[in-house]
Amino acid sequence: MPVAQASAFAALGLSAPLVRAVQQEGYEKPTPIQTQAIPDALQGRDLLGCAQTGTGKTAAFVLPMLQRLAATPRTGGIRALVLTPTRELAAQICERVSAYGQHLGLRHAVIYGGVGQRAQEIALSRNPDLLVATPGRLLDLMQQGFIRLDRVSILVLDEADRMLDMGFIHDVRRIIATVPKARQTLLFSATMPREIGALADSILIDPVRVSVSPQRTAADTVEQSVFYVEKEGKRALLEKLLRGQGVERTLVFTRTKHGANRVSEQLVRAGIDSAAIHGNKSQSARERALERFRAGSLPVLVATDLAARGIDVEGVSHVINYDLPNVPESYVHRIGRTGRAGASGSAISFCNTEERPLLAGIEKLLRRRIPVAEGEVPRGEPAVMQAPAPRQAAPGNYARPAAPSGARPARRFQPRRSRSR
Template sequence: MTFENLNLIEPLLRALKSEGYTQPTPIQAQAIPVLLQRKDLLGCAQTGTGKTAAFALPILQLLHTDELYVKGPAGIKALILTPTRELAVQIGESFAAYGKHLRLSHTVIFGGVSQRNQTDALKAGVDILIATPGRLLDLMDQRFVKLQNLKMLVLDEADRMLDMGFIHDVKKVIARIPAKRQTIFFSATMPPEIASLANTILTNPVKVEVTPVSSTANTIKQSVYFVEKNNKRKLLNLLLQDKSISTALVFTRTKHGADRVARQLNDAGIRAEAIHGNKSQGARQRALTNFKSRTIRVLVATDIAARGIDVEKLTHVINFELPNVPETYVHRIGRTGRAGANGISISFCDEEEKEFLTDIQKLIGKKIPVVQDHPYPLQRAGMPQPVVTNRQNPSRTPSQRPGNAAPTGDKPKKKKWYGKR
């Protein structure tokens, strides 16, 4: 199948060709025809599947058609809500690339920076608005954003918005937009709260599911090193002596941990920067730009800050610390091995993280190969034992067991945690 088979208009096909797109991904092949029929869509797709183009291309085509033949009132006609600043910028870049031969305008708004440039763009008039929920509500309250003429709403990464505590803000936005609209809903997972939200805002949606969250791409070579916690830094430095690792995205669970790892790498002569929610927007964008341009070799990130990072030819993902939520592992390593390319995922596992590894392997349905031959082995090395159910409270989930840390990011998930963080 080609993009021509999806009945896309010539200006979009020309833009796709110049961007090097040849064949649609499965999510694009399924979603684009549905959306061009102006139907609501419920999509379950993880990062790296091409879902941004799956909704951006139909939005551009439908609004372009309306502009030419059914000239409507001015104002914002499409709203894309997304959880992080990085993902908002990424989506904005996609709309700019795909719509460069059309007359439609767009802008991106997010918090953490001065609103002046954003409000100036809104005053000039935009057709498509990409926004994070908090800044959007703020500008709506200030009457800079008016959505009475909205025709299309996209909720992207809905499960991440739940994790970050944005669902209430999303509901406030939905309450203030026209009920008659086309709604596009994407989420990598479908926890009960997200399923309930989808049911309340979608009308007879077509459901599309591609690459379940429990799967990892076959193009990614995975491995795990059992290592003492205090030797992880030495092992990371040793691995990065291999010049074939041209780019590496390193994950930590905490913001302070990301700063510490980046600092230690620079002390070892390895150019690295950290990206997380405590960094200013300017610092985050500079770090990402430097990583994409290969000015730095390593980007150290927390999970939420890394959501939306899309770097071409990213060769390695390194889990300096394993996530305590197994689905997060799939999202992390999905940064590499994209669009059929090969990638390598390396994970460090200390004694306390063996339980996390067990949960990850249960989710993905396979054992991750262990690298035995390295100079910093775990004293009690070996594959983790099956999880023993807590005798006092067998109903606890893995993320509720003592010692498991909360997910990190701009806003932690609101849970009661046991033991030390």
């Protein structure tokens, strides 16, 4: 890293060991969320961050947390706690803690469900300074007497809205009740539903508020499009797109675990290497699939929303919504897996007749229409459906020019090769 770039991190107030670690990780410059959050977090301020994955928010809380821990004496107990909704995200945060803290000599551990707890008990017996945990396993180990949180001075809630979606909010409140009130609290969420706002109001004291992008806007670097295609035509269309030029590493979303398995099996039978990840898969199977996907040896990963929320993989060229999500905000989270950190990417959605209300909800959230991609469905399969006529926009609502009656937009789908980062 050039000196000027290294000093950009030092200018945020980071110590020399952390700047050196960031340099060794190949960081070029702080992201907007890091620039906004790190100085105040270093001062011990509470913080409320509205940021999606892929914005650099993990470093925005891990770096100042490590510096503050290194600057204070050990107490013989857990001094910092990071709560996160999924085991994949917990593992990724722990890996970042290892990378950023490599010159500090701090101890850390990660605990999550879906695996045996014996190794986690051993890790806890070593008195880690910092603990990354999912709520369910943390409560289990607390109730068994393996964990005390009475010396925690820094609490981080990451992906708070997803913890709400997954039904963890009551567990989170139970955990917070055991942490000292005299602490620093940092809460990050991609969206701010009413329940998360209420939680923030109840646990944050005079927080600094940071936001790096419009809460309801999809990444500008993602080219979005939608195919109107009936359910029985989706499989053939998916195979056709995956064989297209420029489709390198693709994340396919389904609505259900069974659907993820079915789509992955169909692709394998068609000669397209793929794997499915969801809550019913073992932790080892999920980790193997993620590692292959991350390494580039697995071109297609089929996932449900809950399984994919913690996926942070560089170089995803395409996201394909095989099924549209029931919750519009999930669409933004899904397509945020591509077009990260300024790279280009494509997000393609399939919409059948029953899913049109779901698409309308997504477009309302985005405040614009998703362009229709016109392409050929393989011979012998149901034809792509006619796109519905554009609605008359109400004052202040999104709109696009109406197409001539009976015609589709002239644009044809052309997969785009993503730029390397």
